[in-house]
Amino acid sequence: KAGVTQTPRYLIKTRGQQVTLSCSPISGHRSVSWYQQTPGQGLQFLFEYFSETQRNKGNFPGRFSGRQFSNSRSEMNVSTLELGDSALYLCASSLVGDRGISPEAFFGQGTRLTVV
Amino acid sequence: AQSVAQPEDQVNVAEGNPLTVKCTYSVSGNPYLFWYVQYPNRGLQFLLKYITGDNLVKGSYGFEAEFNKSQTSFHLKKPSALVSDSALYFCAARTGFQKLVFGTGTRLLVSP
Numbered sequence: 001k002a003g004v005t006q007t008p009r010y011l012i013k014t015r016g017q018q019v020t021l022s023c024s025p026i027s028g029h030r031s032v033s034w035y036q037q038t039p040g041q042g043l044q045f046l047f048e049y050f051s052e053t054q055r056n057k058g059n060f061p062g063r064f065s066g067r068q069f070s071n072s073r074s075e076m077n078v079s080t081l082e083l084g085d086s087a088l089y090l091c092a093s094s095l096v097g098d099r100g101i102s103p104e105a106f107f108g109q110g111t112r113l114t115v116v
Numbered sequence: 117a118q119s120v121a122q123p124e125d126q127v128n129v130a131e132g133n134p135l136t137v138k139c140t141y142s143v144s145g146n147p148y149l150f151w152y153v154q155y156p157n158r159g160l161q162f163l164l165k166y167i168t169g170d171n172l173v174k175g176s177y178g179f180e181a182e183f184n185k186s187q188t189s190f191h192l193k194k195p196s197a198l199v200s201d202s203a204l205y206f207c208a209a210r211t212g213f214q215k216l217v218f219g220t221g222t223r224l225l226v227s228p
Contacts, residue, residue: 004159033216043206043218056215090159092216103148103167105216107159 004108018079025093032074122219137192139207
Protein backbone atom coordinates (compact mmCIF):
# COMPACT_ATOMS: atom_id res chain seq x y z
CA LYS A 1 0.00 0.00 0.00
CA ALA A 2 1.43 3.38 -0.96
CA GLY A 3 2.24 5.80 1.82
CA VAL A 4 1.41 9.47 2.14
CA THR A 5 2.65 11.33 -0.92
CA GLN A 6 3.58 14.98 -0.84
CA THR A 7 4.45 17.07 -3.87
CA PRO A 8 6.66 18.77 -4.63
CA ARG A 9 9.52 17.64 -2.39
CA TYR A 10 11.42 20.89 -2.73
CA LEU A 11 10.30 24.40 -3.61
CA ILE A 12 12.00 27.78 -3.80
CA LYS A 13 9.80 30.87 -3.86
CA THR A 14 10.29 34.61 -3.61
CA ARG A 15 8.86 36.80 -0.88
CA GLY A 16 5.35 37.93 -1.72
CA GLN A 17 4.56 34.98 -3.94
CA GLN A 18 2.06 32.31 -3.10
CA VAL A 19 2.53 28.55 -3.03
CA THR A 20 0.34 25.45 -3.11
CA LEU A 21 1.45 22.15 -1.62
CA SER A 22 -0.27 18.85 -2.29
CA CYS A 23 -0.83 15.77 -0.17
CA SER A 24 -2.29 12.42 -1.19
CA PRO A 25 -3.18 10.33 1.87
CA ILE A 26 -2.89 6.59 2.25
CA SER A 27 -5.73 4.87 0.40
CA GLY A 28 -8.77 4.71 2.65
CA HIS A 29 -7.57 7.44 5.01
CA ARG A 30 -10.00 10.32 5.16
CA SER A 31 -8.33 12.53 7.77
CA VAL A 32 -5.45 14.74 6.66
CA SER A 33 -3.41 17.06 8.88
CA TRP A 34 -0.69 19.58 8.08
CA TYR A 35 2.30 20.56 10.20
CA GLN A 36 5.08 23.09 9.85
CA GLN A 37 8.51 22.09 11.09
CA THR A 38 11.25 24.64 11.73
CA PRO A 39 14.44 24.40 13.79
CA GLY A 40 13.28 27.15 16.13
CA GLN A 41 9.61 26.27 16.61
CA GLY A 42 9.63 22.52 16.19
CA LEU A 43 6.47 20.86 14.89
CA GLN A 44 3.52 23.22 14.73
CA PHE A 45 0.01 22.09 13.86
CA LEU A 46 -1.58 23.96 10.97
CA PHE A 47 -4.97 22.34 10.35
CA GLU A 48 -6.82 19.06 10.00
CA TYR A 49 -9.42 18.06 7.45
CA PHE A 50 -11.92 15.25 7.52
CA SER A 51 -14.47 14.61 4.80
CA GLU A 52 -13.68 17.95 3.16
CA THR A 53 -14.32 19.87 6.39
CA GLN A 54 -11.73 21.61 8.53
CA ARG A 55 -12.02 20.11 12.01
CA ASN A 56 -9.10 21.63 13.84
CA LYS A 57 -6.98 24.70 13.22
CA GLY A 58 -3.70 25.84 14.68
CA ASN A 59 -2.51 29.35 15.47
CA PHE A 60 -1.33 30.49 12.08
CA PRO A 61 -2.27 33.67 10.21
CA GLY A 62 -4.95 33.67 7.56
CA ARG A 63 -2.26 33.53 4.85
CA PHE A 64 -2.20 29.81 5.54
CA SER A 65 -5.20 27.95 4.19
CA GLY A 66 -6.10 24.49 3.10
CA ARG A 67 -8.76 22.35 1.61
CA GLN A 68 -9.63 18.73 1.09
CA PHE A 69 -11.19 17.19 -1.96
CA SER A 70 -13.78 14.43 -2.20
CA ASN A 71 -11.03 11.87 -2.87
CA SER A 72 -9.38 12.94 0.44
CA ARG A 73 -6.42 14.59 -1.28
CA SER A 74 -5.53 17.84 0.38
CA GLU A 75 -3.83 21.05 -0.61
CA MET A 76 -2.27 23.73 1.50
CA ASN A 77 -1.83 27.27 0.28
CA VAL A 78 0.35 30.03 1.64
CA SER A 79 -0.15 33.50 0.21
CA THR A 80 2.17 36.51 0.41
CA LEU A 81 5.13 34.42 1.42
CA GLU A 82 7.51 35.69 4.09
CA LEU A 83 11.07 34.61 4.80
CA GLY A 84 9.86 33.04 8.05
CA ASP A 85 7.63 30.66 6.11
CA SER A 86 10.71 28.69 5.10
CA ALA A 87 10.16 25.29 6.65
CA LEU A 88 9.49 21.63 6.11
CA TYR A 89 5.74 21.17 5.64
CA LEU A 90 4.50 17.76 6.66
CA CYS A 91 1.23 16.11 5.84
CA ALA A 92 -0.19 13.20 7.81
CA SER A 93 -3.17 10.94 7.23
CA SER A 94 -5.26 8.87 9.60
CA LEU A 95 -7.72 6.06 9.03
CA VAL A 96 -11.35 6.55 9.88
CA GLY A 97 -12.72 3.28 11.14
CA ASP A 98 -16.06 2.18 12.52
CA ARG A 99 -15.26 3.73 15.89
CA GLY A 100 -13.97 7.01 14.57
CA ILE A 101 -10.54 8.16 13.58
CA SER A 102 -7.68 5.79 14.22
CA PRO A 103 -5.41 7.70 16.58
CA GLU A 104 -2.07 7.24 14.87
CA ALA A 105 -1.08 9.44 11.97
CA PHE A 106 1.22 8.47 9.12
CA PHE A 107 3.42 11.15 7.65
CA GLY A 108 4.64 11.95 4.19
CA GLN A 109 8.23 12.90 3.36
CA GLY A 110 7.40 16.56 3.49
CA THR A 111 7.84 19.54 1.21
CA ARG A 112 10.88 21.67 1.89
CA LEU A 113 9.88 25.29 1.16
CA THR A 114 12.55 27.93 0.93
CA VAL A 115 11.51 31.57 0.66
CA VAL A 116 14.17 33.94 -0.66
CA ALA B 117 -4.04 22.91 27.22
CA GLN B 118 -2.42 19.72 26.12
CA SER B 119 1.36 19.56 26.14
CA VAL B 120 4.19 17.09 25.71
CA ALA B 121 7.65 17.57 27.18
CA GLN B 122 10.90 15.97 26.13
CA PRO B 123 13.36 17.22 28.72
CA GLU B 124 16.53 16.20 26.89
CA ASP B 125 17.59 17.92 23.70
CA GLN B 126 20.14 15.20 23.09
CA VAL B 127 20.89 11.72 24.38
CA ASN B 128 24.27 10.10 23.82
CA VAL B 129 24.75 6.38 24.15
CA ALA B 130 27.34 3.85 23.05
CA GLU B 131 26.38 1.14 20.61
CA GLY B 132 25.21 -1.98 22.39
CA ASN B 133 24.11 -0.10 25.50
CA PRO B 134 20.48 0.38 26.48
CA LEU B 135 18.88 3.69 25.62
CA THR B 136 16.05 5.71 27.10
CA VAL B 137 14.45 8.82 25.62
CA LYS B 138 12.16 10.57 28.08
CA CYS B 139 8.69 11.97 27.52
CA THR B 140 6.07 13.38 29.87
CA TYR B 141 2.62 14.56 28.90
CA SER B 142 -0.16 16.74 30.19
CA VAL B 143 -3.54 16.05 28.62
CA SER B 144 -7.09 15.96 29.82
CA GLY B 145 -8.77 12.60 29.60
CA ASN B 146 -7.27 9.34 28.46
CA PRO B 147 -4.31 9.97 26.21
CA TYR B 148 -3.22 8.28 23.05
CA LEU B 149 0.59 8.39 23.08
CA PHE B 150 3.02 7.93 20.23
CA TRP B 151 6.67 7.89 19.32
CA TYR B 152 7.96 8.93 15.92
CA VAL B 153 11.47 8.98 14.47
CA GLN B 154 12.81 11.39 11.89
CA TYR B 155 15.91 10.97 9.76
CA PRO B 156 17.50 13.99 8.01
CA ASN B 157 15.29 15.60 5.37
CA ARG B 158 12.64 12.97 5.82
CA GLY B 159 9.16 12.83 7.26
CA LEU B 160 8.22 11.27 10.58
CA GLN B 161 8.10 7.49 10.82
CA PHE B 162 5.66 5.93 13.24
CA LEU B 163 7.39 3.75 15.85
CA LEU B 164 4.75 2.75 18.36
CA LYS B 165 1.60 3.78 20.18
CA TYR B 166 -0.16 3.40 23.49
CA ILE B 167 -3.93 3.36 23.38
CA THR B 168 -5.01 1.24 26.32
CA GLY B 169 -4.11 -2.00 28.03
CA ASP B 170 -0.59 -3.24 28.70
CA ASN B 171 1.67 -0.45 29.94
CA LEU B 172 4.63 -1.79 27.96
CA VAL B 173 4.16 -1.45 24.24
CA LYS B 174 6.48 -2.82 21.60
CA GLY B 175 7.11 -1.15 18.30
CA SER B 176 9.28 -1.16 15.23
CA TYR B 177 13.06 -1.76 15.11
CA GLY B 178 13.21 -3.23 18.62
CA PHE B 179 11.90 -0.12 20.36
CA GLU B 180 9.46 -0.25 23.23
CA ALA B 181 7.85 2.30 25.50
CA GLU B 182 6.49 2.22 29.01
CA PHE B 183 3.33 4.08 29.91
CA ASN B 184 3.23 5.31 33.50
CA LYS B 185 -0.05 6.96 34.36
CA SER B 186 0.95 8.14 37.83
CA GLN B 187 4.06 9.85 36.50
CA THR B 188 2.36 10.88 33.23
CA SER B 189 5.35 9.53 31.35
CA PHE B 190 5.88 7.53 28.20
CA HIS B 191 9.61 6.84 27.91
CA LEU B 192 11.05 5.22 24.81
CA LYS B 193 13.51 2.39 25.38
CA LYS B 194 15.67 -0.05 23.51
CA PRO B 195 17.79 -2.77 25.15
CA SER B 196 20.73 -2.45 22.77
CA ALA B 197 21.34 0.67 20.70
CA LEU B 198 22.59 0.64 17.11
CA VAL B 199 24.50 3.39 15.33
CA SER B 200 21.66 3.42 12.79
CA ASP B 201 19.25 4.44 15.59
CA SER B 202 20.84 7.91 15.55
CA ALA B 203 18.01 10.26 14.60
CA LEU B 204 15.52 12.77 15.96
CA TYR B 205 12.77 11.28 18.12
CA PHE B 206 9.41 12.87 18.81
CA CYS B 207 6.86 12.00 21.44
CA ALA B 208 3.25 12.97 20.69
CA ALA B 209 -0.13 12.82 22.39
CA ARG B 210 -3.75 13.29 21.52
CA THR B 211 -7.12 12.69 23.13
CA GLY B 212 -10.15 11.70 21.11
CA PHE B 213 -10.37 13.69 17.92
CA GLN B 214 -8.05 16.44 19.13
CA LYS B 215 -4.94 17.41 17.23
CA LEU B 216 -1.67 15.62 17.76
CA VAL B 217 0.60 17.57 20.11
CA PHE B 218 4.33 16.99 19.75
CA GLY B 219 7.25 17.37 22.07
CA THR B 220 10.25 19.40 20.98
CA GLY B 221 12.20 16.33 19.95
CA THR B 222 15.27 14.56 21.29
CA ARG B 223 18.32 13.93 19.18
CA LEU B 224 19.75 10.47 19.79
CA LEU B 225 23.41 9.95 19.01
CA VAL B 226 24.72 6.41 19.15
CA SER B 227 28.48 6.18 19.00
CA PRO B 228 30.31 3.12 17.63
